[in-house]
Amino acid sequence: MPLSFPQVAAGVTLSPSLPGAGTARDAEDEEEEDWVDVVKEEAALKNIQEQLQGREKDEVQQLLFLQAIHPASLAAQQRGQDTLEPHCCKAAVVERIVELNEERHDDNPPGAVLANSLIAVGNLRTMTPTLEPELESHIVQAALYAVFTLGTEKTTTQVQDLHRVLPDLLDAMLGNLLAESPDTNRLYYILEHINCWILSRVSQERSRAIRSSTALLRSTITLPEFDNSAQFPRMGHHVAQLALFVGDPAKDISCQAREGVYWLYQLLLHQRGTQ
Numbered sequence: 001m002p003l004s005f006p007q008v009a010a011g012v013t014l015s016p017s018l019p020g021a022g023t024a025r026d027a028e029d030e031e032e033e034d035w036v037d038v039v040k041e042e043a044a045l046k047n048i049q050e051q052l053q054g055r056e057k058d059e060v061q062q063l064l065f066l067q068a069i070h071p072a073s074l075a076a077q078q079r080g081q082d083t084l085e086p087h088c089c090k091a092a093v094v095e096r097i098v099e100l101n102e103e104r105h106d107d108n109p110p111g112a113v114l115a116n117s118l119i120a121v122g123n124l125r126t127m128t129p130t131l132e133p134e135l136e137s138h139i140v141q142a143a144l145y146a147v148f149t150l151g152t153e154k155t156t157t158q159v160q161d162l163h164r165v166l167p168d169l170l171d172a173m174l175g176n177l178l179a180e181s182p183d184t185n186r187l188y189y190i191l192e193h194i195n196c197w198i199l200s201r202v203s204q205e206r207s208r209a210i211r212s213s214t215a216l217l218r219s220t221i222t223l224p225e226f227d228n229s230a231q232f233p234r235m236g237h238h239v240a241q242l243a244l245f246v247g248d249p250a251k252d253i254s255c256q257a258r259e260g261v262y263w264l265y266q267l268l269l270h271q272r273g274t275q
Contacts, residue, residue, distance in 0.1 A: 041075035044068035045087045052092055055099075059113060062100055066116035069093065070123045082128045090127050094135060097121060098142050111162060114146050118169040122176035130180070140177070140193045143170055148197050148208045167208055171215040178219060183227040184271075187220060191238065198241055203250060210245060210256040217263035221270070228271045239264050 050056065051065035072084060084090055097117050121139060131139075147170045150163050174194075178186055194216070197209035220226050232238075242264070245257035 037071075037075055037078065040071045044070075044072040044075070045084075048072060048084075048088050048093065052088060052096055055096075057103075062113055063116055066097070066100075066113070066120045069120040073123050073127055077126060082126060084127055090124060090129065091131060091135060094121065094124065094131060094139055098135075098139055101142055101146055115162060115166060115169055118143060118147075118166070118173045122173045125176045125180050136177075137193070140174075140190065143173060144193060144197060144209075144212075148200075148205045150204075150208075167211060171212055174212065174216050175219045178216065179223060182220075182223050182225050184230045184232045187216065188233045190216060195238070195241060198245075203253070206245070207250065207253050207256070210242065210253055210260060213242070214256050214260035214263065217260055217267065221263065221266055228267060232267065232271065235264065235268065 045068070047061075047064045047068040051061065056062060056065070072087075076082065076084060084093070097120055100113055101117055121143070147166050150166060174190055178190060180186070191213060194209055194213045197205055198213065200206050200209065220228070239261055242257045242260040245253050246261065248254045248257065
């Protein structure tokens with residue numbers, strides 16, 4: 001199962017994670033729900049297509065686009081399908097998500113668009129085709145940069161709440177990307193993107209990178225379908241990199257690094273247990 005997404009500040013609407021069954025209904029309720037689903041799907045697909053075609057600059061329209069990805073993907077799943085085509089292309093949707101976050105000006109702090117972008121990428125994980133490595137790497141790098149470099153300036157309470165939850169949304173997104181292909185090679189691929197931030201000279205960036213690395217390692221143990229039969233690439237390097245910060249004077253960095261080493265050790269034990 002993928003990671004679920006946490007709640008965020010009031011006034012910011014986020015889609016739930018895709019997988020997860022609802023409650024059982026009788027035949028009459030199911031018929032009504034199917035009709036509602038069709039209406040929602042048509043509206044969602046319209047919002048997605050309009051954003052892909054028009055490149056809307058209005059934030060309200062951008063949020064409608066991002067929040068439409070969940071119902072569109074869920075409707076496809078309910079029909080037993082795993083694609084948004086022929087209505088729209090998954091790669092084009094992801095490219096637009098990247099653009100939305102790259103279009104943000106430095107004087108405009110990340111907010112609802114970034115939060116909903118992280119949710120949207122996670123919700124797309126069940127849709128095919130698989131993203132090209134270059135595009136997937138681009139979206140991961142963009143997400144890491146946006147969250148790891150968040151400022152600490154004092155603004156409104158709502159923005160402060162949103163900034164506190166964005167790292168959780170990032171960790172959930174990365175967990176969902178791992179769940180697409182839950183094995184050691186996939187884990188290594190994502191960690192390599194995160195770990196270049198661990199050596200940052202900015203304490204806050206180091207802290208967030210170590211936290212995300214640890215969260216991803218923790219999720220491997222909770223993924224029942226995780227395949228750790230293959231050798232984990234550069235295991236010693238990852239252990240050594242985290243071990244450097246076990247004695248960090250910043251308590252949060254030290255604790256996160258210690259936990260990360262623990263989960264790497266657990267991964268190694270699990271791996272040896274399957275051989």
